[in-house]
Amino acid sequence: MIDVSFQLKGSALTVVVLALIDYNPKTLSAELKEKIDQAPHFFDNSPVLISLEKLENPEKCTALIKNAAPLVQICRSLNLQPLGFTSVPEVLLASVQATGLAVLSKPSERALKIPIQESAKTLEAVIEERVVIEERLVQRVSKVITRPVRSGQQIYAEGADLIVLAQVSEGAEVLADGHIHIYGSLRGRALAGVKGDVGARIFCQQFEAELVAIAGNFVLQEALPKELFKKPTQISLSGEKVIIEALANS
């Protein structure tokens, strides 16, 4: 027979941290929305931890001292799921607690010890929960494009790889923070590792590019090796040199 109706487990969880620097309920919503619109899928229903560590002059934040509920409401109205607060200054503790959300200790004092009651001491159960907090999500699913990327269009896979199952026309531009795979002709521009990932690569089935770049190191059409024209090709970076070579077994 099982004599407990639950299990207690430690777990790590990745959340977005909203670090407030200044609190103005009138403008915050619009500013936050602008940020979210840059990557709507990423933020949709995303759990959020509100950090007040960087809040300037908390004692002057009268709006927040009086009532922290509107802040939570702003997050919810933008489809975020506020989990709780962290690094809450003394003056704000009362209003933050009144929201009913969790108040977590500072990330530096991460270990959360569950107090053990005198009578249950024999269990000796000390459970540690670690909350891993990252300011920015690193891992995301690849972006897949199934139709040709035409002249004048630009596709950017932010924080991810880009996979194009068609051609990239002359005058079109594809960018990714990670790798770029093109299962068709690359006639336009391809820029991989645009946030500086020197390990990013570009792969394409037919190489006719106008420009290729890895982590900001680019090669223009004139300088591209003629013998690889229309061939399956991969592009990588070695030091600061862009290496353009035939894909193996082609």
Place this chain on the structure above:
Amino acid sequence: MAKIIVVTSGKGGVGKTTTSAAISTGLAMRGHKTVVIDFDVGLRNLDLIMGCERRVVYDFVNVIKGESTLNQALIKDKRTEGLYILPASQTRDKDALVRDGVEKILNELAKDFEYIVCDSPAGIEQGALMALYFADIAIVVTNPEVSSVRDSDRILGILQSKSRRAEQSLEPIQEHLLLTRYNPIRVANGEMLSVSDVEDILAIPLLGVIPESEAVLKASNQGTPVILDAETQVGQAYNDAVDRLLGKDVAHRFLEEEKKSFFKRLLGGK
């Protein structure tokens, strides 16, 4: 359900209006009730090519602004049964083509017609965007030269991103390539791109290849859609294209330089 066809290109002067007149006439000739709309506000070319310029009283913009009814503005074609023309106005401001107004007229026409052919102006401004916005089918008119092909590629990108079907994530617009003003001799000399070059760059199905011919200018001077000149190559090529549009499997022709017969060459004839 009425099908909305946009005849578009990006680049100007490639043969959109010639094609709109030919395709709409061809559809009506095959028994499909068709209306062709001139979206080129300010230029007004379609009615000249259709030979009905003297019968224009009200136009597309009048109807949008509620200054006339649709029936007052529609012109019944005299030659082809089941064909109507909605002309563009010559003078009004280009921003008169507002989306709601266009949509209302298209909905009204859809009750009566099987095909609605929209003759797009050149460029990617308001008029061109309105002509393609509601389309189900696009005929991308392209000349075999680099700048025209590049503009067609750009228009294909706009069809994919700025049309109603794209915005509402519906099934994408059916795309067709119509290569016009094709001159096999100049292709052989390397002065023009070949059919396969263009197909390779644009990667959409080929609806037809219309040869370059003086017959087009002659027909438009007479105000007769060139598709009615059934003995000319251009007329035949447009007829083939209409058949393909309706799903028939027709072999492409007029792609190669015509071999002049020995006698004709002797006599110096064409």
